[in-house]
Amino acid sequence: MRHLLDTRTLARDDAIAILDVAEDMAATQEREVKKLPTLRGKTVVNLFFEDSTRTRISFEAAAKRLSADVINFSAKGSSVSKGESLQDTAQTLQAMAADAVVIRHGASGAPHTLATSGWISAGVVNAGDGTHEHPTQALLDAFTLRRRVHGAASRGRDLDGVRVAIVGDILHSRVARSNVWLLTALGAHVTLVAPPTLLPQDLSRWPVAVRYSLDEAIAERPDAVMMLRIQLERMNAAYFPSEREYSRQWGLDPVRLAALPDGTIVMHPGPMNRGLEISAAAADSPRSTVLEQVTNGVSVRMAVLYLLLAGERTEEER
Ligand code: CP
Numbered sequence: 408m409r410h411l412l413d414t415r416t417l418a419r420d421d422a423i424a425i426l427d428v429a430e431d432m433a434a435t436q437e438r439e440v441k442k443l444p445t446l447r448g449k450t451v452v453n454l455f456f457e458d459s460t461r462t463r464i465s466f467e468a469a470a471k472r473l474s475a476d477v478i479n480f481s482a483k484g485s486s487v488s489k490g491e492s493l494q495d496t497a498q499t500l501q502a503m504a505a506d507a508v509v510i511r512h513g514a515s516g517a518p519h520t521l522a523t524s525g526w527i528s529a530g531v532v533n534a535g536d537g538t539h540e541h542p543t544q545a546l547l548d549a550f551t552l553r554r555r556v557h558g559a560a561s562r563g564r565d566l567d568g569v570r571v572a573i574v575g576d577i578l579h580s581r582v583a584r585s586n587v588w589l590l591t592a593l594g595a596h597v598t599l600v601a602p603p604t605l606l607p608q609d610l611s612r613w614p615v616a617v618r619y620s621l622d623e624a625i626a627e628r629p630d631a632v633m634m635l636r637i638q639l640e641r642m643n644a645a646y647f648p649s650e651r652e653y654s655r656q657w658g659l660d661p662v663r664l665a666a667l668p669d670g671t672i673v674m675h676p677g678p679m680n681r682g683l684e685i686s687a688a689a690a691d692s693p694r695s696t697v698l699e700q701v702t703n704g705v706s707v708r709m710a711v712l713y714l715l716l717a718g719e720r721t722e723e724e725r
Pocket residue numbers: 458459460461462463535541544676677678
């Protein structure tokens with residue numbers, strides 16, 4: 408693997424290969440092997456132009472557990488605030504001999520630009536770009552689902568026939584986009600659930616069903632409900648129901664939690680707006696996989712860094 412920029416172009420077999428390596432990584436963590444020597448001498452740069460808690464820390468933990476050196480770059484407090492361009496920032500990292508650059512950026516397509524510009528020779532991992540994609544989040548979500556469905560027999564398996572309802576602010580969600588492409592490539596049936604104003608307009612090309620009612624979606628007995636953060640910072644009054652109205656109609660409140668079929672899991676990528684899209688009762692319930700997703704994220708990101716920096720390269724990539 409040369410770069411990981413999206414899940415839209417990630418083939419089913421390549422996705423399963425990443426999830427299988429993540430299983431190997433998880434097995435080392437579960438055996439309490441603190442560090443593997445695999446990436447000793449490699450340098451991973453976390454280049455974050457947008458805020459992050461889970462993704463940045465998770466990539467840092469993943470790189471360190473593989474014995475890589477890690478440089479954390481946050482746009483806040485850097486020369487970006489003096490107007491330095493992405494190109495000059497990237498070339499500075501190149502001069503510091505970065506082997507992999509993990510980038511989060513507010514502009515959709517920034518990781519692709521970095522990977523194809525020729526400014527750097529490092530492998531590039533998209534850690535979230537604008538409203539476009541967040542591929543490692545989708546991979547850790549798929550990993551979590553696969554473990555819940557197949558348990559110890561997960562290796563080599565896909566998500567054929569698994570039903571996932573993705574609920575909430577689809578319009579602004581890179582997590583939703585990456586999950587739609589990845590989960591459907593793995594054979595899952597995805598239903599998007601949202602008010603019409605929080606859905607993209609070009610849905611005809613998405614391999615999904617759409618519901619406007621969460622109660623209707625729950626009645627269809629999904630295996631997982633993935634609640635999305637309402638991105639209040641990107642809203643304007645034209646397309647957002649009031650918070651009270653949203654919570655009443657699309658929030659996973661205690662009544663809807665109780666209506667979920669036995670075995671249905673509650674997922675959320677975080678950060679959560681408790682009391683808006685998800686109640687505390689749902690977030691903290693035994694059905695919730697929120698913290699399991701965070702734990703799995705480290706194994707998945709170890710797998711991605713491993714495949715990028717130590718894995719076999721194809722003829723084309725050499
Ligand atoms: N899920 C996720 O991307 O969280 P952070 O914004 O905290 O990285």
